[in-house]
Amino acid sequence: MRLIQNMCTIAEYPAPGSAAAAGCLGAAGRRLVKIAVVGASGVGKTALVVRFLTKRFIGDYERNAGNLYTRQVQIEGETLAIQVQDTPGIQIHENGLSCNEQLNRCIRWADAVVIVFSITDHKSYELIGQLHQHVQQLHLGTRLPVVVVANKADLLHIKQVDPQLGLQLAGVLGCSFYEVSVSENYNDVYNAFHILCKEVSHKQQPSGTPERRRTSLIPRPKSPNMQDLKRRFKQALSAKVRTVTSV
Numbered sequence: 001m002r003l004i005q006n007m008c009t010i011a012e013y014p015a016p017g018s019a020a021a022a023g024c025l026g027a028a029g030r031r032l033v034k035i036a037v038v039g040a041s042g043v044g045k046t047a048l049v050v051r052f053l054t055k056r057f058i059g060d061y062e063r064n065a066g067n068l069y070t071r072q073v074q075i076e077g078e079t080l081a082i083q084v085q086d087t088p089g090i091q092i093h094e095n096g097l098s099c100n101e102q103l104n105r106c107i108r109w110a111d112a113v114v115i116v117f118s119i120t121d122h123k124s125y126e127l128i129g130q131l132h133q134h135v136q137q138l139h140l141g142t143r144l145p146v147v148v149v150a151n152k153a154d155l156l157h158i159k160q161v162d163p164q165l166g167l168q169l170a171g172v173l174g175c176s177f178y179e180v181s182v183s184e185n186y187n188d189v190y191n192a193f194h195i196l197c198k199e200v201s202h203k204q205q206p207s208g209t210p211e212r213r214r215t216s217l218i219p220r221p222k223s224p225n226m227q228d229l230k231r232r233f234k235q236a237l238s239a240k241v242r243t244v245t246s247v
């Protein structure tokens with residue numbers, strides 16, 4: 001669903017391959033972390049995004065057209081710019097997932113993905129494996145950080161999925177896992193996003209950086225200056241002259 005109040009939105013995210021999409025610097029030169037939130041319809045994707053961004057649970061949203069939101073977070077002492085893309089609910093058909101090009105573009109654009117299911121909707125849980133596979137296929141050659149979020153933990157009386165199953169599945173897929181109630185708890189929501197930002201942040205550090213920093217600390221041999229060269233040349237010459245005259 002789409003948030004209808006109190007939120008600034010960015011209408012378009014850069015197309016994959018564009019200079020803006022390729023860079024990892026956001027406004028004010030801050031490092032940028034781009035996160036897509038995906039999952040079946042009605043699992044609470046918009047509620048999750050809004051909770052993360054505003055700390056509030058509004059509970060009243062309209063169907064999602066796919067909005068991009070932005071905020072800043074502190075990760076290990078550094079302020080990062082975060083863009084969070086809410087996406088329309090994914091439909092499941094007999095022959096698998098139905099992901100339209102807009103959704104695929106969004107997943108390709110992302111540095112990390114939150115896959116959400118609801119513990120009150122078994123079908124939304126069944127989607128996780130396929131969705132994870134789809135995400136990784138769109139990022140062939142890299143291991144995209146993914147967190148699986150089991151939402152609506154407050155609705156235990158109508159649960160269809162034991163959150164433990166979510167934890168096991170996330171383990172098999174190699175993802176982090178959070179069980180949350182967007183309506184009742186902000187901290188778990190924050191932690192789910194925070195761990196992703198941290199993972200992306202570590203991935204974005206150029207692998208050569210520490211090495212480069214280290215090597216730049218090793219003192220380079222000083223190049224001889226011209227005065228020194230001249231002096232040494234004169235010394236060598238006069239020694240030679242002395243040798244020749246003494247013969």
Ligand SMILES: Nc1nc2c(ncn2[C@@H]2O[C@H](COP(=O)(O)OP(=O)(O)OP(=O)(O)O)[C@@H](O)[C@H]2O)c(=O)[nH]1
Nearest residue numbers: 001041042043044045046047059064089152182183
């Ligand atoms: N009880 C409870 N309700 C929730 C929770 N999270 C979301 N909801 C409700 O679930 C409904 C669907 O939430 P949305 O955030 O619109 O779900 P969505 O995944 O964005 O839905 P689509 O836009 O259709 O894909 C709304 O009525 C929310 O208020 C939760 O943790 N607990």
